[in-house]
Amino acid sequence: MELKYAKSNDLDNYLYFCIYGKGTATVTFMRKSKSGITKIVKLNEWAYLPIKLNQIDPSCKLKIEPKDANLIYYCNLFEQNIILKTGKHILGRECSAISEVDIKLKMYERNELTKDEWLDSLVFPEIYKIVHVQAREGELEIDFPLYEVPILYEQRQIKYPCMKIDDLVDNVVEAKHKKLARGGIERFGPFDRDLIPNAKIRNELMKIINYPLIQDLDEHEQNLIWRFRYFLKKNKQAMPKFLKCVIWKDHLEVKQALELMRMWDPIDMEDLLELFSSRISAVRNYAVEQLSRFNDEELELFLPQLVQAMKFESEDEIKSNQLVHYFIQRAAINLRISNYLFWALKSGGQNKYFRSVLAYLIINLTQHEEGRFHCDILERQSKLILQLNNLVSKIKSIRLVRVKKVEWLRSYIEDPANELNNFKPIPFPLDPNFLINGINHETASIFKSSLAPLMLEFKTVSGYRYPVMFKLGDDLRQDQLVVQLIHLMDRILKNENLDLKFTVYKVLSTGDREGMMEFIPSKTLANILAEYNGNLQNYLKSLHPCDDPETFNIEPTILETYIKSCAGYCIVTYLLGVGDRHLENLLLTSQGNLFHVDFGFILGKDPKPFPPPMKLCKEMVEAMGGQSSFHYVQFKSYCYLAFSILRKRSNLILNIFNLMLDSGIQDISLDKEFILERLHEKFRLDLSEEEAMNFIENTIQESVKALFPQMMEKIHQWAQYWRR
Incomplete structure (x- = not known):
């Protein structure tokens, strides 16, 4: 733990620190200042107390005692809401004597007030001069360190498992029972291949297979699935449940499970997605191999989830990540896949792993002739998005009424120097099927919102005007996920001949708190x-x-x-x-x-x-x-x-x-x-x-x-x- 003692009146150059509380051992620490004695002593150095944060609780107090001074200072280490104190505190001053300026300064130093570098550099030096002049005799000003997030005290109840003597030794009888339950001594032999369940067991198996994702299988259900695994391999939906009942510590069972997995009837995307969240790398690699059975449209529909599945491999294994390599191969030959893959990784740019994958993607795409063409398109798209970001930022900073801002926006887009009204055709990031070559300045507008989202019509080479809303300052990934699910449910219902006339518009997150969505009249x-x-x-x-x-x-x-x-x-x-x-x-x-x-x-x-x-x-x-x-x-x-x-x-x-x-x-x-x-x-x-x-x-x-x-x-x- 550390704190900074900034200034005090009439203190000797020795300070004694003591932390004590109900459940905390007393910690005493002495610190000698490096400066001499003056009316106001400015120590301006950190004191590192030999105690960890997880060793203190809300009852703990800090006691500071200057040597040879008839003064003792006390300070609680936690606020009333059990949050660890941060920032500047003045000890030895009555609460009634704390001014509004002191409170505002405290909030400012805790980053609770908006900062302006130019204005702050002029104002705060003068404020601090006034505060130092008003310093009262016997006061001690200390600084607690600032943290990126509040430190909240929480006492966790730890439940210690009750260990029985029988648990410390192998139970031979129980181990024998498990072997028998999973098919007996011949569980890896030909006997299981011919097992056919009766009607009662078949109904029980179907009930287990239809369990939801969140329901775990008990030991009896796992043994039942394993015993009839050869019978179930004709059932596409049964594979995820089969893989859940494998004892992955048993190398013989694992070997047979992986062999049987490749003999299984090809499964649908619905069940394949579950395999991507498996902790077993061989299962995830099998899921990647199965992706080749699906067309680009289906792959594109589930692309956000497949991008998230990349994170199941460690960052050091990106080069050996089969899912990453599979997408690189598909992206090199399909512009839509490379487009949506690029922006999916870009919108997750706060994640270090996705930044690494994005860099690896660009490097590998440039090794293919068509991939280099895609990289050029992605670079031009990124430049366009950056221009729109800067445009929204400028509009927010302009102090004009909305009507005047719209006039300024239209003139800015019309100006040839800004390269927005007309430019070389590129595939539209929101929908690469359209080639856009400019923005229609006549219809550009600004929505009534504090975020000032733009209403833009992109001109296409076919003559169609593609209306979109471009937003900066809002995370559109959640909207994108919901629209994806609506699109998916619409497909499911239409496959059952039920068309409920959904309006599925396109949404694309292009970065951290930025993106665009299709505007439906x-x-x-x-x-x-x-x-x-x-x-x-x-x-x-x-x-x-x-x-x-x-x-x-x-x-x-x-x-x-x-x-x-x-x-x-x-x-x-x-x-x-x-x-x-x-x-x-x-x-x-x-x-x-x-x-x-x-x-x-x-x-x-x-x-x-x-x-x-x-x-x-x-x-x-x-x-x-x-x-x-x-x-x-x-x-x-x-x-x-x-x-x-x-x-x-x-x-x-x-x-x-x-x-x-x-x-x-x-x-x-x-x-x-x-x-x-x-x-x-x-x-x-x-x-x-x-x-x-x-x-x-x-x-x-x-x-x-x-x-x-x-x-x-x-x-x-x-x-x-x-x-x-």
Whole structure:
């Protein structure tokens, strides 16, 4: 432990330090100053006390006693909130005598106030002169060291395992029993190959195979899987469970397991993702080999999770990391893979491992002719993103009203010297299928937000204008993950012939707290309700009128699109626990597609108290004709179908989140120990199909009737009004 004693009045040049407390041995330490005695003694040196931080507790106090001075100073080492003290403290001064200046100085030295180097260099020397002049007799000023994060005291209860004498010796009988349970003495012989389970055991095996990711297998279940391993190798879903029951310390069993793994029927991506999180390198390498069976589109869909899987190898083994080499080979021949791989590694740049992989990727790409072409594109893309970053920073620093800022933005883009209005065509980072060659200055704008996100239209060689929102200061990786999951669930539902009209827009994180997302022409529900007297039907009717009273004089396909999209997003946002839902981040297109944006809160987190399980306000229900209408019954049936289908694919969603636990995404990293359990609970796999349908119906009713969210919506609307 260390502290710095800065100045005091009338002290001798010896100081005695003592730390004592209820559960801490007394530590005494003497320090001699290097300066002589003056009216104000400035020691300005650190005292290193021979005690560690983990040896002190909130009862500990620091006692400082100058030699030959009738003074003793006491100081608690912890604040009242059991956080270790940091920064400057004045001992010997009454609390009532501590001025506002002293408090502000303390906050400044703890980095709790915004700093400005130029202004601080002028102001603070004068402030310190005043403080030194006001120093009172008998006061001692000391500095505790500053830390990057607060040091919080926590007393952990350690449970010591109770060791029995029997545990210290091998139990021969039990070892024999385990061998017999796993197939007897012939467990590595031909006998197991011919084992076929009866109907009862087959049902038990299927039940084990369908266990969710978070459920462990007990000893009986492991032995059962092992015994019928040859029978199960025809079942693609059984491989992850088989690998969990292998005794990896038994070299004979490991040898047979690895041989059998290669004889197994090829498994789907859903189960393959689970293998990438295995602690066994041979299993991970097998998973890498299986990737060659999947096309570029499927590989691209799961690329964020596969990039995270690279971290299971140590940094020293990057050159031998088979997953890294596999992606280098695919990136060298496929521009889309190299594009998304580059930006995935770039957005994880805070991780030292990803920086090393990115450098290794660039070096290896340059060894291929097509790879060098890709590197040139990636370099030009990076230059464009850097220009946009600098542009947003400039706009934030300009002290003008928003209208004037928009004028300045358009003139800046139009200026040929800035090379933004027209440039040599390059693949668009957000969607490499488009070649962009400039930004349309006439439509450039700035959204109403403290982050000043830009609304930009990129010109393409085909003539299409690609609208995007570019943001600086916001981590878009969480939005990117949620949109990826919505896209994945949309594919799952469409494979079951259920198209719920999702609006899957593109999101790309390009670095630490920066990125862009595709802008979908639409209106917020808040604006529509304000413009059309609180009635969504009037909005749809004004765009697509017809003479059919059964669809409220709205074109039937438009109303059907609205109902289906409402059902789809209700189920998806419920499963992912999307929070902070209000009428400003629910949007509606002119074709009736309702969709959600801004996924800053997921997995049950919400800044507002008592959020409903689904965002389904009464205005949305009224647009379907009310709760007694046929269209509302249709809406609920779509919800039932979607929930039923997605429940059966819960392991895929769990595997995706399992690989993202250490990604650094805020809502996943905060309590990653409970993320998978919380997500698993959402699927209600403990319920039968009929019980699950009743559960969804009750959830819908609870969301529609919730009163507190309506109050919070009104408060949010007033806040938005005053903000404007």
